[in-house]
Amino acid sequence: GAVVSQHPSWVICKSGTSVKIECRSLDFQATTMFWYRQFPKQSLMLMATSNEGSKATYEQGVEKDKFLINHASLTLSTLTVTSAHPEDSSFYICSARPSTGFEQYFGPGTRLTVT
Amino acid sequence: AQRVTQPEKLLSVFKGAPVELKCNYSYSGSPELFWYVQYSRQRLQLLLRHISRESIKGFTADLNKGETSFHLKKPFAQEEDSAMYYCALGSSGSARQLTFGSGTQLTVLP
Numbered sequence: 001g002a003v004v005s006q007h008p009s010w011v012i013c014k015s016g017t018s019v020k021i022e023c024r025s026l027d028f029q030a031t032t033m034f035w036y037r038q039f040p041k042q043s044l045m046l047m048a049t050s051n052e053g054s055k056a057t058y059e060q061g062v063e064k065d066k067f068l069i070n071h072a073s074l075t076l077s078t079l080t081v082t083s084a085h086p087e088d089s090s091f092y093i094c095s096a097r098p099s100t101g102f103e104q105y106f107g108p109g110t111r112l113t114v115t
Numbered sequence: 116a117q118r119v120t121q122p123e124k125l126l127s128v129f130k131g132a133p134v135e136l137k138c139n140y141s142y143s144g145s146p147e148l149f150w151y152v153q154y155s156r157q158r159l160q161l162l163l164r165h166i167s168r169e170s171i172k173g174f175t176a177d178l179n180k181g182e183t184s185f186h187l188k189k190p191f192a193q194e195e196d197s198a199m200y201y202c203a204l205g206s207s208g209s210a211r212q213l214t215f216g217s218g219t220q221l222t223v224l225p
Contacts, residue, residue: 004158034212043201043217045157093159102147102205104213106159 002028004096006107013084013114019109021079023094027028029074034104035067038091042098050077117142119204121216128192129224136187137220138176138202147205148185149213150176154198163187172196192223210216 003026013019023033032051036044048069050056056069068080081088091111095104118141126132150163162171165178176187202216
């Protein structure tokens with residue numbers, strides 16, 4: 001089956017620092033990857049859509065300068081939270097979609113805690 | 116704008132009882148609907164998609180365009196069905212984004 005990995009699975013950082021989260025599709029090529037944010041006991045909120053080789057499309061209200069997304073290859077997308085603040089603490093989940101079809105395969109998520 | 120509504124945050128049923136998780140959607144185009152499940156401490160995984168009309172783990176869901184609903188049903192719930200269930204609506208744009216409902220936490224009691 002299609003597997004998506006995320007690294008790290010959890011990270012603690014100090015306020016003002018930047019954190020990079022990687023999302024990899026392990027056994028398929030993903031032309032599109034998605035980044036979600038999930039608050040405790042809430043649903044997934046789409047943050048941005050990234051296509052390989054082009055700029056990410058951000059959802060309304062998501063600061064593109066704070067959440068930098070790079071989709072450098074068909075198997076890797078990264079999310080960098082710049083100048084992190086405590087309010088950025090959350091569970092970040094990525095998903096990857098093969099070139100055909102709607103199905104998205106989800107990563108296990110990354111727990112970010114900003115102190 | 117597209118929207119997915121799951122009216123029940125929590126749902127508890129006894130083992131062997133029927134279960135129905137409600138999902139209503141709002142979308143101007145032809146909808147692509149999905150049910151995703153998230154078991155405790157596991158990643159989100161696809162349970163059903165309406166276009167395939169398949170039954171997974173005894174669950175079925177029928178798209179009712181008149182009522183704009185896509186309710187998930189199982190005739191006899193099992194304890195291992197306890198999980199968070201999300202209904203999702205796919206957009207028709209090239210990105211094919213998913214809009215998720217708020218989720219329903221299903222607990223199947225012994």
